[in-house]
Amino acid sequence: MSGHTDMVLVDENGMRIDGRTATEHRPIKIEAGVLKNADGSAYVEIGKNKVLAAVYGPRECHPRHLQNPTKAIVQCKYNMQAFSVSDRKRPGTDRRSIEISKITAEALENVVLTELYPRASIDVYIEILQANAGTRCAGLTAASVALADAGIPMRDIVPAIAAGKADGHVLLDLNKEEDNYGQADVPIAIVPSTDEIVLLQMDGNMTREEFDKAISMAVNACHEVYDIQKDALKRRYSVKNEESDSDE
C-alpha cells in the first residue's frame, strides 16, 4: 500500500501479473489433520502462502485470571517464521502478530459454541511458513478447519479472503505486488450459513462503490473457499475409512 512502482498490475485486458482475472482467487490447497500431537490441525496453501494451524482443547484455562465462568475463551497465537519472507523476519511477537492473533481469536469466538465449555480455553496456533500477502485470511481459513478437525462444536466453518484495489481496479485476493503497490486491502471472513461478517478490516482508500464491490466479490469467494474447506474435512474422513477397508 505504501510503495510505488512502474509495474503494470492490471493490463488493458483486465489480466493481472499472475494471469488471474479480477474476480479470481489464487489456487487453494487445504489438508486437514496433518499433525499427530495436536487435537486438530490443518495445512493451507493459498498461492505462495503456506500456513499451518494447530488446535488444542477445550482444556483448562491458563493463566487462571483469563477464565470466564460462563463460557470458553479462544486464545490464538499467530506467528510468522523467520524464513517466511524474503528478507528474514525478526522472530517473535510484534505489534502486527498481536493484532492478527486478536482478530483471529475474535472471529473464531463468534462461531465456536463456547458456552458448552465454561472456564475452559481453546488454543489456536497459526504458523506462517511462507508469506505472500493475505496470510491473516489464510491463517483464519486454516484455523477454522483445524477447529473442526479437533471436533470442537462450532456453528460453522469460517472461510476468509481479501479483496482490494490496485491500479484503480477492484481485485480479489491480492498477491504481494498488488498488496505492496496497490491502493487498498480488505480482508473479510464470513459465516457461510448466514453470511454474517466476522472479520472486516481495511487498509488504504476506496470509494463507497468500490468497497461494496470488494465486499460482494470477497463474500462470493468465501463460499468457494468454504467448499474447499469442507472437501478437505470430508477427505480426512474417507482416508480413515479406506484405511480400515483396505486391510480387511
Next chain:
Amino acid sequence: MERRNAKPKRELVLPGDVIDESGAKAGEYAYSREGKVYAAVMGIKNVSPIGVSVIPLWGQYMPSAGDFVIGVVNDIGPSNWMIDINAPYPAPLHVSEVPWKVEFGDTSRFLNIGNVVFLKILSVDESKKIQVTMNDSGLRKVEGGLLVEIAHSKVSRVIGKSGSMIQLLKAASGCRIFVGQNGRIWIDGEEDRAAVVADAIKMIEEKAQARDLTEKVKVYLESKLPAEEE
C-alpha cells in the same frame, strides 16, 4: 461400497450443515436457528425420536453424571486428590468419596501421583465442576494390568451392541477388562493375552466404521491368541 446401501445410510455432516428442516429438536452436537437444525461438529447424523443429533467422529470427552471412567491421580491435597479423567476439567476426588477412612492430611498414604483409579462421575454442575466417587461396586485403585487409550467416541464400539464386543473380548482372552467412558481401557490377564486384546481394541478404534466388526475381531483374536485354552 455398494453392500452398504442395504443398511440405513450413514450421512457425514460438517459444522454448519443443515441436518433438519422439519422442525425437529436439536440434540447433542447440533443447534437450531430459525426452525432449522444445524450440525455443530463433524460426525454422523443421527435421527431419534428425541431429536436430530450428530455422533462426533472425534473430540474431547465430556463427563456426565453416572459415567464410569478411569482416572490418573494428578495432584494430592490434604483432603482430596485431583484426578485427570481425560476431560477439559480436572476432577477432584474428596476423601469422603473413597472406601477408606482417611485422616486429614494423610491422603498420600492411600493414593499417590500416577496411581490409576476406577471412578464414577458423581455430578457435573452448570459450570462443569466435576465430582467423582469411588464408592460404588467395582471401583478401586488399580494395580497391574495394561492401560490403553482410545478416542472416547469409539468406546461404544468396543462395548458393542448390548455388550457383544466386550463379551467376546473377555471370553476369548480370559482377561479382565474395564472400559472407561473417557476412552481409557484397562486390561488385566496374562501378559501376551492382554497385549493381543490391546491390539484388538486399537483395531476396533481404527475400523470403527467397518461393518461386521465383531466378526472381524473374533477372527483376529482366534488367529493371534496363544492357543492353550482349547
